[in-house]
Amino acid sequence: FPGIDLRTHAIWSEYYLADALIVTGEMTGRPPKIDDVKTVKEATNRPVLMGSGMDKDNVSEFLKYADGAIVGTSLKEDGVTENPVDLGRVKEFMKTVEKIRAS
DSSP: OTTSOHHHHHHHHHHTTOSOEEEOOSSTTOOOOHHHHHHHHHHOSSOEEEOSOOOTTTHHHHTTTOSEEOOOGGGBGGGOTTSOBOHHHHHHHHHHHHHHHHO
16 A cells, blocks of 8 residues: 555555565565565564565575565576576575575
8 A cells, every 4th residue: 555654554464354465576576675574574463475586595584584485587597587497496496495494
């Protein structure tokens, strides 16, 4: 909703029974600010998902606050949205996620 702060938006979304809240960056492939993810997580009991910009280099920082992620562009060949999924990128990403889960 335009004109309200992020925390209030998260609270309202929970009040209106959102199943989860997605925090995204400015556009496809750009991550949100980590402080925005933290703000939403602290304001709601609903799952918080990353909606953009998650990759193997930032996943450990974001999963401190996010419960999951919608990952696309970073797993595509050459990191290009329109390209097919690159199995090597998926494996690298999941190795990082597995390390996080184990710790």
